Amino acid sequence: MHSVLKNSVWVTVLALFAACSSSENRLPIFGERDTVTKVVDGKTVTDTVYYKIPPFQFVNQDSLPVSDKTYDGKIYVTDFFFVTCPTICPKMKTQMKRVYDKFKGNPDVMFLSHTIDPRHDTPAVLKEFASSLGVTGTQWQFATGPKEEVFKTGKSYMVVAQEDAGAPGGLLHSGHFVLVDKEKHVRGMYDGTTEEGADKLMADIDRLLAEYKKQ
Amino acid sequence: MKRVLIGLAVLFLFFQTACQSQEELKKEKYFVEGYQLYTEHCANCHQTDGKGLEALYPPINGSDYLKNKEKVICLIRFGQNEPITVNGKRFSRPMPANPQLTDIDVAAITTYIYNKWGDETVISDVKEVSRVLDVCRDQQKP
Numbered sequence: 001m002h003s004v005l006k007n008s009v010w011v012t013v014l015a016l017f018a019a020c021s022s023s024e025n026r027l028p029i030f031g032e033r034d035t036v037t038k039v040v041d042g043k044t045v046t047d048t049v050y051y052k053i054p055p056f057q058f059v060n061q062d063s064l065p066v067s068d069k070t071y072d073g074k075i076y077v078t079d080f081f082f083v084t085c086p087t088i089c090p091k092m093k094t095q096m097k098r099v100y101d102k103f104k105g106n107p108d109v110m111f112l113s114h115t116i117d118p119r120h121d122t123p124a125v126l127k128e129f130a131s132s133l134g135v136t137g138t139q140w141q142f143a144t145g146p147k148e149e150v151f152k153t154g155k156s157y158m159v160v161a162q163e164d165a166g167a168p169g170g171l172l173h174s175g176h177f178v179l180v181d182k183e184k185h186v187r188g189m190y191d192g193t194t195e196e197g198a199d200k201l202m203a204d205i206d207r208l209l210a211e212y213k214k215q
Numbered sequence: 216m217k218r219v220l221i222g223l224a225v226l227f228l229f230f231q232t233a234c235q236s237q238e239e240l241k242k243e244k245y246f247v248e249g250y251q252l253y254t255e256h257c258a259n260c261h262q263t264d265g266k267g268l269e270a271l272y273p274p275i276n277g278s279d280y281l282k283n284k285e286k287v288i289c290l291i292r293f294g295q296n297e298p299i300t301v302n303g304k305r306f307s308r309p310m311p312a313n314p315q316l317t318d319i320d321v322a323a324i325t326t327y328i329y330n331k332w333g334d335e336t337v338i339s340d341v342k343e344v345s346r347v348l349d350v351c352r353d354q355q356k357p
Contacts, residue, residue, distance in 0.1 A: 087259065129271070133271055
């Protein structure tokens with residue numbers, strides 16, 4: 001009897017730990033947050049409103065529209081690059097390809113790479129780049145559009161993308177991968193130029209997928 | 216007399232090993248510098264293991280293009296705008312030039328590549344590399 005009691009105490013303790021760690025395991029939500037107070041059923045309720053990626057509209061490697069709607073209900077990874085970039089982009093594409101290969105065919109996961117050099121990187125150029133990289137279909141889309149729009153979108157993901165005469169190729173952009181969840185909240189930022197960064201991203205995508213599975 | 220002979224032999228051996236290690240030292244220096252320069256200037260695209268990336272960037276490791284050594288030396292410095300065929304695959308992306316690399320830098324990178332992936336065991340001496348680069352430079356002029 002005593003040992004049964006002891007066991008059940010242990011089970012309870014373990015269950016509590018599991019409960020704790022499962023909530024601690026949730027990825028953070030990035031960006032500014034607001035609170036909204038409203039009255040529901042006569043009671044005052046305060047809700048936290050998290051930062052969301054605003055709508056965007058570009059053209060993809062197949063010259064078809066790609067927008068925030070394309071990514072509705074998807075976990076996606078996004079970055080900024082340009083085809084002729086000699087410095088960090090090849091590294092980023094090497095790492096992104098690893099992540100893509102891991103989640104290839106997963107209907108919940110998508111990818112979005114924005115070019116910051118739309119004058120050179122037309123949809124045809126992006127298409128050729130994508131197929132050379134071994135990317136087909138629509139799971140990984142390569143977006144181009146007016147420069148100002150791309151730069152603005154970069155800001156919305158909290159990464160740098162701008163013109164800079166001092167940078168090789170005349171353009172400056174961050175080497176980050178940004179992880180966005182199905183509600184368009186930013187859930188992670190990763191160094192896209194290193195294997196470790198990409199490893200962390202792959203682990204976090206798994207964690208995020210697990211969060212949705214639990215719901 | 217015998218002692219003199221022995222002395223000479225010892226001296227001879229001493230100089231020979233000293234010479235050998237001088238050569239070895241030089242090769243080591245070329246190789247290590249080549250590795251560092253490769254990591255900094257080449258590995259972004261061609262990867263640390265030299266295997267390239269898909270159909271975007273051609274491999275160096277296991278590449279049949281290495282037999283064109285003079286072309287390889289030149290494209291390290293001057294880049295490449297024409298499509299090239301490596302192991303039967305066509306690569307059409309231009310390779311940027313690296314004008315910041317000195318002749319000795321190119322020699323070190325060449326030594327690294329050819330010792331690591333090209334079955335060579337000797338250095339690509341800067342004198343020879345400079346000669347090749349001079350020829351290419353003249354050819355590049357319109």
